[in-house]
Amino acid sequence: MAVKPDATDALVLDDIRKSYFTYSGEVPVLKGVSFRVKRGEFLGIMGSSGSGKSTLLNTLGLLDTPTSGSYFLDGKEIGILSDKELTILRNRKIGFVFQSFHLFPHLTVRQNIEVPMIYAGVSRLRRHAMAAQMAEKVGLGHRLDHRPNQLSGGECQRVAVARSLVNRPTFILADEPTGNLDEKTGNEIMNLFHNLHKNGTTLVMVTHNPQYESEYDRVIYLRNGRVWRVIDNVNGTREEFET
Numbered sequence: 750m751a752v753k754p755d756a757t758d759a760l761v762l763d764d765i766r767k768s769y770f771t772y773s774g775e776v777p778v779l780k781g782v783s784f785r786v787k788r789g790e791f792l793g794i795m796g797s798s799g800s801g802k803s804t805l806l807n808t809l810g811l812l813d814t815p816t817s818g819s820y821f822l823d824g825k826e827i828g829i830l831s832d833k834e835l836t837i838l839r840n841r842k843i844g845f846v847f848q849s850f851h852l853f854p855h856l857t858v859r860q861n862i863e864v865p866m867i868y869a870g871v872s873r874l875r876r877h878a879m880a881a882q883m884a885e886k887v888g889l890g891h892r893l894d895h896r897p898n899q900l901s902g903g904e905c906q907r908v909a910v911a912r913s914l915v916n917r918p919t920f921i922l923a924d925e926p927t928g929n930l931d932e933k934t935g936n937e938i939m940n941l942f943h944n945l946h947k948n949g950t951t952l953v954m955v956t957h958n959p960q961y962e963s964e965y966d967r968v969i970y971l972r973n974g975r976v977w978r979v980i981d982n983v984n985g986t987r988e989e990f991e992t
C-alpha cells in the first residue's frame with residue numbers, strides 16, 4: 750500500500766531515487782530513501798562526502814526533482830504539482846540556509862533579507878519593517894546597512910538565517926550551515942537553530958560535524974545513497990540497516 754502522510758508529518762519520503770544523467774551514463778545518487786519528518790522535529794542528516802546529503806536536501810527543498818518515488822510536503826504530493834505550484838510552495842513554505850551563505854554581494858543586510866519577500870509580493874513598507882525585525886532576531890540590528898564584504902562569516906550566516914525566516918516558512922533546510930565557520934561561531938549559529946526549534950519550526954540540517962549528533966531529535970545517516978543508520982535521541986533508540 751502506498752505511503753500516506755498523517756497530520757503529524759511535515760515531510761514524507763517513500764522510496765525516493767535520484768539519478769543524474771551525464772555523458773558517461775547514469776549516476777545513481779539516491780537509491781531508495783524513505784523516512785518521515787514530524788512537525789516540529791529537528792532532524793540531522795549525516796554521512797560521508799558524496800553519500801547524497803545535498804542531493805537529498807535539494808529534493809526536500811524542491812530545488813531538484815526525484816527520478817522516482819513519492820514525496821509529500823505538508824500533506825501535498827509533490828510529484829503531481831506544476832512548476833508554478835512548486836515555486837509558490839518553495840517560496841512560502843521553505844527557508845534555505847547554505848554553507849557558503851549565498852548572499853547577494855551588492856545588496857545590504859536589509860536588502861538581502863528582503864529578497865524572498867519581494868518574490869512573495871510583500872509591500873515595500875512591510876518588507877522594510879520585517880527585515881529589520883528579523884535582523885534584530887539574529888543579533889544584527891546594528892548592521893542593516895552593511896554589505897556582505899563588511900561582515901564576518903558568522904554574521905553573513907546570520908543574515909542567511911534571517912532571510913530564511915522572513916516568509917515564516919514551515920520548514921528550514923540547512924546544508925552544512927556551520928561548515929565555513931570556526932567552532933565558536935558555528936555553535937552560535939547552531940544556537941539560533943535551537944531557538945527556532947523551541948518555537949516549533951521544523952528543521953532539517955546536513956552536517957559533517959559529529960559534535961552535533963546528540964543535539965538533534967533524530968539523525969539519519971546516509972551511505973552510498975541509502976539510509977543506513979537512524980539515531981533517535983528523543984526515544985534513545987538506534988537502528989541500523991543493510992545498504
Ligand SMILES: Nc1ncnc2c1ncn2[C@@H]1O[C@H](COP(=O)(O)OP(=O)(O)OP(=O)(O)O)[C@@H](O)[C@H]1O
Nearest residue numbers: 769770771776778797798799800801802803804805
Ligand atoms: N549534477 C550532477 N551530475 C552528476 N553527478 C552529480 C551531480 N550532483 C552530484 N553528483 C554526484 O552525486 C553524488 C552525491 O553528491 P552530493 O552533493 O549529494 O553529496 P554530499 O553527501 O552532499 O557530499 P558533501 O559532503 O561532499 O557535500 C556525488 O558522487 C556527486 O559527484
Ligand SMILES: [Mg+2]
Nearest residue numbers: 802803804924
Ligand atoms: Mg553536500
